[in-house]
Amino acid sequence: MSNIDENAQGKEMGLTTCPSCNKLNEQKQTHCTRCDSPLMVRDTTSLQKSWALLITAAILLIPANIYPITMLTDRGRIRHDTIFTGITHLVQSDMFPIAIILFTASILVPLLKIVGLTIYLTAISFRLPISKKMLMVGFHIIEWIGRWSMLDLFVISITVALVNMGQLLDAKPAPAATAFALVILLTQMAAKVLDTRLLWDRLESKDDKNRSTKSR
């Protein structure tokens, strides 16, 4: 197997992997011989889907940040907090670590994720000369860190469940919570739905050069 080109791709060999069980199937197969999952050499629509989801997420990021995410009733006084005011409130309360965590999880991560995905997708769609490796690293980071964005929602959901004392003290999710959840969900989906193999297809030639030159 030493003669196998390290850059050879399955599709060139008439092979394709099952997306579910990773069995190599022949390309003519429509379904995996093992798990009977539909087989596709390349999901050409995934880029579109990813873009669509990303754009949706980006759109939803706006209401998620503008609208209040929580409604806190404290002794009859109702306070609406957007993500940002919540953080500033924490800062004012001298809770910097929490504020930093919250800022990272709620503002920085979703934003970076969207930006990262945008770059990623742009790189794929418009074949931008970006290192394939870097993109992949970034992609994994985005994928991994994205789930932590749910922290804010998690906190909200727990608070809502625990703090319920009517007029005295009550917390309720506000419209932005939905938007924010959608943003997280959509970005996750956008990352998930993307067929990363496309990256490799599209960027192969240039990157190889880059890589080879670099490796050399």
Place this chain on the structure above:
Amino acid sequence: MTKIEAPKVVKKKLFSPIWLLPLVALALGAWLGVKSIKEAGIEVRIHFPSATGIDVGKTLVRYQGLTVGKVVDISIDDELKGVNVDLKMDYRADPFLNKGTKFWLVAPKASITGVEGLDTLFSGNYIAIQPGNGESQSFFEAEENAPAILPNEDGLVIELTSETLGSLDVGSQLFYRQIPVGQVISYKLKGASEISLTAFIKKQYAHLVKKDSQFWNVSGLKIDASLSGIKIKTESLSTILAGGLSFSSSENSEIAEKGQQYKIYDNEELALGGIEFTLTADKAESASIGTAIVFRGIKIGRITDSNLTDSGVEFTAKLNTEHAELLSASSQFWLEGADLSLSGVKHAERLLTGSVINFSLGSGEPASQYPLLTEQPDKLATSKLTLTLTSESNQGIAEGAEVRYKQIAIGKVNSVKLNSSLSGIEYQIEIWPEFTQLVTQDSYFVPESALSIDASLEGVSVKTRDFATLTQGAISLIQSSSKSQVEKGATLSLFASRQTAEEHFKNQNLIKLTLSSPDGADLSSGAPVYYQKMQIGEVENVNWQTGEQSFTVNLSIQEQFSGLLKSNTVFWRNGALSVNAALTGIEIDVAPLQGALKGSITLGLLDEAEHGDQEHLYASKSLALAQAKPISLSFPADVKLSAKAPIRYHGHQVGEVESVKLDKTLENVTAKAYLYGNYAKHFTQTDASYFIVDAQISLSGITAPETLVTGPYIGVIPGKSEITSVNFVAKDTPAKQRKAGELYFTLEDNNLGSIKSGTPIFFRGMKIGQVDNYNLSATGNSVLMHAHIDSQFSHLVNQSSQFWDLSGVKVDIGLFSGAKIETGTLETILAGGIGVVTQSKTSNSNQLAADSQFTLQKQLDPEWLNWAPEQKAP
């Protein structure tokens, strides 16, 4: 593998359906954005007087509990007169933000009627909004208080007017038959004199308010205190503190309209209608608003208003509807208060409720104005017998005291006042018609004493009467024997007691006498006057007469004894105990006890022929019977004079000493003495001479030896003056009374020798006169002896007479003549004596002039013994 598969036509989709997602998101975002812009809220600025209790971001705007906005900013207004509060209102509130919209601050408020805005304790104050109509606007002036009615509440709003707010407040409840049906929602001043309250009646009770409903205040407690007990009435606990209103309606009237006006009456009675009329009076007296009008003790109306008029006071009165028919043209109204006296309290409840206006029925159509009388009109006045009683002082009779006859009330005292001359008391009394015939001419009245204690020597009797008598007094009618009735308005007397009355009538028949006495004679008013141990009168009083320096004793003698008052009547005072001790026995006379205590006077009669002094009170019976005349004698202090010492004239008693007193200077004693009546005129001349006669024991004998037993007495020698006196200065030695025919002369010697007063003058050994007294001559070089010759011998002495001293023993021892002892009588040896011889016969030429002076020769010239003229008594 030969099998050729049908070519698969893959239609390349331009767009994946996934692209719907961003579209949806975009649409959603857009919608959210639009919505957000749409719902961004409306900025409204409200001007509050103060920002107290308003917090930016915290204070919400609520409408019916729903948050419709919140405070976003507070700023001070340009004129520094308040704050501008910027609100961000919910966009849905936009239609309500009109000209008529009201904003006000709701803060927690706890009052007796309830706790409001309790939620604000937790949620903080909030701004309430009441939507209104009008043009849309965004600047509002905040309301000071919550507007009266909240629009969601359906019910009836009525206007109530009252003069005072009392304890009514916003929230005070309205009751209908004690069910709370609504409450006062606001009040405000309406003009300067009225308060307008807005009340809200809940919808379900709105029909209870009729057009003619009457509202009254049920605030606080209604305490009905009367003698029958105390009734405390209140609508509900909250009305005690927060006030309340109640109303009543008649069933058939129309239901009230919204905003109808009613007057609030002070209480139910006032509210419940009736007919109005006015009462006029000169002054308000005790009538005031609220004074009840009663008829036969039942309250039938009250005074609702009082006004000053030019001529007095005008009251508006109201009779309850159900009693309205009692009012008629000739009805009368008068004020009645509580009758508070110690005999009892009539209408005690009026002490609490104040006076009431009483009312009497009449006839005719009711008038609109009546006079308010101060007293109950007296319908029986014509048939009553009114009398005036006079008394010297008030006998404890108060107005309203009963007039009684045999302890039965027959009338009453209407008034008690001083008479016009302020010298006595006048009582106006009335005798009720059925008893008028009891009062006859000469009837009189006496006060009933509630408690009379009659303490006398017979014992003590205590009499009590009823309580009314004790407190108010009462007077009793004492009938006279007269049958003729008194006329109306007649004047009768009120005596202090029956006794005084009787005395008064007796006094009318008494004979008055006035006696004078040098002292008070131990008499007091009421001291009896006796005749033969029977009381025939009494002493009325004893007065001091400054001018005459004596007391006057006024006596009254009963008429039936007038026969005793004659020209030979005399009065003397009785001692409590008189002891008449004489050698013949001892007579002790004890006066009756009454006389002993008060002193007493006895009337006595002298012999028919004698004339007594009816104006003098003698100190004793004997003096009286002797018609003694009092004199006063002044003696040197060393005189040994005692009471009862007789005054004698030549041994005959003409008077006696009553008392002897040392005067203040301690140099003199004053003797009060009496001269017996028939002699008095002889010894009261100014030059009458009084002297002390005391026993003098000497060798020549004892003069006035009886005084050794009886004590010294006073001798008296009548004077010749025409002027009489009662005050005399007595002398130590008796002044020689010159008798007609006696011959007076003076003998002079250089030495008195043994000559003294009483030294006899001998003529041929026979006493023909004596030395009366002696003194030093003015020049001091001789002694003058005043002597006299008794009248029957006066012719024996003339200018040729010679006097010599016979005193003692003269021993003449001569060398040649031998011893010669010459003596007179033994008496002359002891007492001395003067001898006299006369040379020639007494004739007109050598008659001795009065008070001639002779020299007393030392011894007898023997030649004189030869003188022996024959002399005859003329």
